[in-house]
C-alpha cells in the first residue's frame with residue numbers, strides 16, 4: 230500500500246448547501262522520501278488539494294490514507310504526529326524568536342508552549358541546523374528576510390517530526406536565489422530524512438529539476454502524474470500550459486515567449502551550436518526576425534573573431550556586439566527609418 234493514498238477524492242467548497250466541485254475522482258499516491266511537486270494554472274485547485282490533504286477543509290467523497298490510517302478519521306492530535314503543513318499565510322504570525330517558533334513544532338508532544346524535554350531540545354536543534362538557521366536562534370522572526378523566515382516555518386514543520394510535510398507555495402514572495410534554495414532544501418530534506426514532502430508551486434522550471442514526481446493539475450481535468458522528464462517528452466507540459474503567447478521548449482526545459490516574427494533575415498553561423506549563435510538567434514527573435522534561407526539582409530556570425538557582419542546588396546557592416554548588430558540590421562532593413570527602436 231502506498232504511504233499516502235488519495236482514492237477517488239472530490240475536493241471543493243460548499244456555500245448555501247451547494248457544493249462547488251473543484252476536482253473530482255482524484256487518485257494519487259506518494260511514497261516515503263519522495264518530493265512531490267504540484268503545479269497547475271491559477272485557480273485549478275492546488276491550495277484546495279493541499280488543504281484537503283491536511284484536513285483543513287472537508288473532502289466530498291473518497292478517502293485519504295497516510296501509512297494506512299484514514300486521515301479524516303484521526304483526531305487532530307494524532308494527525309499532528311503524522312502530517313505538518315506550511316501555509317503561505319503563516320508569514321504573518323506573532324512576534325517570536327526563531328527558536329521559539331521552531332519549538333512550537335513540538336506542540337503535539339508537549340502541549341501549548343509546554344516544557345521541552347532533552348529530546349525536544351535535540352529535535353529543535355536538528356531542525357535549526359538542517360534549515361541553516363544556526364546563529365539565528367535569538368533573532369525575532371520579523372527581523373528576518375522572507376527567505377530566512379520561510380526556512381523558520383520549514384524548521385517548525387521539521388521539529389513537528391512527522392513523516393509527511395506539505396507546503397502551499399513555499400517559494401512565493403521569494404527572489405530567484407531564495408526560490409532555488411528553498412526547493413533544494415526541500416529536496417535534501419526528502420532525501421536525507423526520508424520524509425514525504427508535497428509542495429505546490431508556480432516555480433515550474435526549477436521545480437522540475439528537483440521533483441521526484443510532478444502532479445500536474447488541470448482546471449477541472451484532474452491530475453496527471455509522472456517524473457518530470459517523461460512529462461516533458463510525452464507532451465503533458467504542452468497540454469496543460471499551452472498558451473498562444475508562449476510555448477514549452479522541450480530542448481531547454483523552459484517556457485519561451487511566442488513572438489510575432491514578421492521580418493526575415495538569413496544567417497550564416499560558424500558554430501551553429503555555440504552560445505553566441507544561440508543568443509544571437511534569441512535576440513533576432515526578440516526583435517521579430519524569422520531566419521529564412523534567402524532574405525536580402527544577411528548576418529554572418531563569427532564566434533572565432535566574435536564579430537557580427539551584416540550584408541545587403543553591396544553594403545557590408547562589421548559589428549562587435551549583438552546590440553550593434555541589431556542596430557545595423559535595423560538600419561539596412563528599414564533605411565528610411567534609422568531611428569526605429571532596438
Ligand SMILES: Nc1ncnc2c1ncn2[C@@H]1O[C@H](COP(=O)(O)OP(=O)(O)OP(=O)(O)O)[C@@H](O)[C@H]1O
Nearest residue numbers: 242243249251269270271272273274275276277278
Ligand atoms: N474559500 C473558498 N470558497 C469558495 N471557493 C474557493 C475558496 N477558495 C478558493 N476557491 C475557489 O476554488 C478554486 C481553486 O482555488 P485554489 O486556491 O485551490 O487554486 P490554486 O490552484 O491554488 O490557485 P493559485 O495558483 O492562484 O494559488 C478557485 O476557483 C477559487 O476561486
